[in-house]
Amino acid sequence: MRAVVLPKFGGPELLEVREVERPAPGPDELLVRVMASGTNPVDAKLRANGTWAGLKPPVILGYDVAGVVEAAGSCVEEFTPGDEVYYTSEIYGNQQGSYAEYNVVRASIVARKPAGLSFVEAAAVPLAGGTAWEATIRRLQIRPGETVLIRGGAGGVGSFAVQFARVAGARVVATASAANQETLKRLGADVAIDYARQDAIRVALEATNGKGVDAAFDVAGDNIVSGALAAIRPFGRVACILPPQGDLTRLYRTSREK
Numbered sequence: 500m501r502a503v504v505l506p507k508f509g510g511p512e513l514l515e516v517r518e519v520e521r522p523a524p525g526p527d528e529l530l531v532r533v534m535a536s537g538t539n540p541v542d543a544k545l546r547a548n549g550t551w552a553g554l555k556p557p558v559i560l561g562y563d564v565a566g567v568v569e570a571a572g573s574c575v576e577e578f579t580p581g582d583e584v585y586y587t588s589e590i591y592g593n594q595q596g597s598y599a600e601y602n603v604v605r606a607s608i609v610a611r612k613p614a615g616l617s618f619v620e621a622a623a624v625p626l627a628g629g630t631a632w633e634a635t636i637r638r639l640q641i642r643p644g645e646t647v648l649i650r651g652g653a654g655g656v657g658s659f660a661v662q663f664a665r666v667a668g669a670r671v672v673a674t675a676s677a678a679n680q681e682t683l684k685r686l687g688a689d690v691a692i693d694y695a696r697q698d699a700i701r702v703a704l705e706a707t708n709g710k711g712v713d714a715a716f717d718v719a720g721d722n723i724v725s726g727a728l729a730a731i732r733p734f735g736r737v738a739c740i741l742p743p744q745g746d747l748t749r750l751y752r753t754s755r756e757k
Contacts, residue, residue: 643668
């Protein structure tokens with residue numbers, strides 16, 4: 500099969516198309532014919548140096564997949580050849596990603612592709628959408644009637660987070676660049692903030708009559724987590740996908756100075 504192979508860690512110019520052996524599925528795995536593969540920021544980080552994820556060149560990158568089941572392992576009962584699926588493959592220690600004509604994956608992490616999505620559209624969902632779901636629904640446990648601040652609401656993860664929070668019944672306050680203000684509104688943000696021209700903390704506090712938001716999801720920008728703490732009510736919740744930065748003292752306070 501053809502695959503895009505990274506012979507050594509470095510820049511994108513190192514990626515090359517090669518003929519490699521097609522993988523075979525194990526008893527609990529699927530062999531998927533890749534119709535579309537998404538790209539994410541983590542791909543670039545792994546390409547530059549993937550040792551932190553247990554990768555050793557030559558390696559095939561790629562972790563967002565939409566495709567058709569080509570073969571199913573002997574223990575797989577929920578999928579059969581011909582099924583249209585999508586998923587995020589394993590990242591850590593995975594030498595054979597989705598930049599290839601075929602990909603092997605554990606059946607337990609695969610879902611059926613929604614009929615209303617093309618393969619290209621579906622391949623853009625799993626990693627970003629799954630990350631946003633994990634943060635907003637499982638970790639922050641957003642509930643109806645709450646107010647949520649999402650810093651970086653127009654990016655891959657943030658755009659899903661805005662929609663999930665809105666569907667969960669929350670009032671959504673979100674930040675983005677000036678060019679993406681209308682995008683935020685179309686996604687469902689009740690209050691759209693231009694982070695370059697407005698003070699997101701002040702706007703979030705005004706939107707909650709000074710009480711602070713119930714939860715915040717810090718997706719991007721400077722001072723991850725610490726930059727959002729002043730907008731969160733006492734005993735509120737915060738989640739992030741990048742390492743926290745700055746002064747985190749407020750995390751340990753039970754009340755905020757008036």
